[in-house]
Amino acid sequence: MSSAIRVAVLGGGQNCEHDVSLASATSVAAALDPTRYDVVRLTIDPDGGWRDGRGDLLGIAGAVHLLTTCDVVLPVLHGPKAEDGTLAGLLDLAGVPYVGSGVRAGALAMDKWATKLVAEAVGVATAPGVMLTAATARSYRWTHPVVVKPIAAGSSHGVALVTEPDRLEAALRAALALDERVLVEDLVVGREIDLAVLGRSDGTRIVAPALEIVTDGLFDFATKYDGSAVFQVPAALDEADLKALEHAALAVYDALGCAGVARVDFFLTSNGPVLNEVNTFPGFTEQSQVPKMFAAGGTSYGDLLDLLVQDVLEG
Structure with a gap:
């Protein structure tokens, strides 16, 4: 040994x-x-x-x-x-x-508000939204369907779709219980498409086959882990949409300064990709999205782990 x-x-x-x-x-x-x-x-x-x-x-x-x-x-x-x-x-x-991203990329990607600013700076669209605190949330007024989420939390904890004004206060309260800042974004209508990017030690970037999440509603915490969501990989995409998604994923990965593997989540709308969020170390069981995407491209779970470890040792 x-x-x-x-x-x-x-x-x-x-x-x-x-x-x-x-x-x-x-x-x-x-x-x-x-x-x-x-x-x-x-x-x-x-x-x-x-x-x-x-x-x-x-x-x-x-x-x-x-x-x-x-x-x-x-x-x-x-x-x-x-x-x-x-x-x-x-x-x-x-x-x-x-293995994985360093301090800067981890901090930026975990902060959904900062991620939006970085993405928009490199030409990647995000949903219109505002950042609120406990103080400013009191003055926010609901006018149309929005998604409320903590700025720094994962697995969709504290995320709520608000389609009626009388549900806004509870959604904001739940999100603020997890973070001192919350993000309120316009509801984006589009296909939910995930991209996984792997940065290699030689500077090259590999994008795994895209994955589409198919649900009957919001892809929230319960849906993520109760087995009701269907992961379609490779996602059925035409060449133009796939290239646009891959270009956007790589642009955000590099702008944030990510390393190792990261999952970049989008809504694919009639106007093109809209960034949802970035995970610098997403769920990583063999049945999780990223391993499934790489497996669809011919890289097994064990081989993916080998790549991640060996790249650090060789870097």
Whole structure:
């Protein structure tokens, strides 16, 4: 085992995506080839405690020491205090190589308002919207259907479609319970299309086959995980639409400064792609969207993990 690559697989986290992250991390750890990798499991509890693979509390100093014994870290974490650049900053300071985006890209992509500004600056359309706080939300008036969402949360927690004015207050209250800022966007009518972009160590970019999400309504937290949504991959797209989506996905990926794999979500409207959001480390079980997209392009789940790890070691 001395010649094996020592990989820390980190899951959990201090946010509402804790359980989703645990599922992803468990799947990733199981898929790493034991003949090539020495897997070290670490978990962050909801209260911030760090545990090793046996479940023993390590403390932050003990966790950092363990991480520094690894060749590379696979931070399979989603949401605030994790995917938002927080963990990347810790690993940078500890001098430990890791898979995925760095501090800047993680922070920008987690902030949906900042992502909108970056996307629009490089010519990628976003839904018209406003940013509200607890103070300014009181003066906001509903005039048409909108989607309310926390600015920094994932897995569609706190997201609500508001089609009637008397439902606005509850939607804003639910979103503000998860974040001090919320985004209120116009409802966009279009097909929900996801693109996965993989940045390689040699500077090239790979875009996996596009995936379409088919639902009877809003793709919210329940729909994401109850099995009712249908993922069609490759999505049935004509050449012009596919090229427009791929161009927009690459433009946003590069403008944010992403690394490793990221999922860039769009609405495909009659006027072209409209960016929804960017996930710098999306759900990563074998049945999650990104692994399904790469599998459709001929890259298996295990091979995708190999690419992510090897690119960090070679970079």
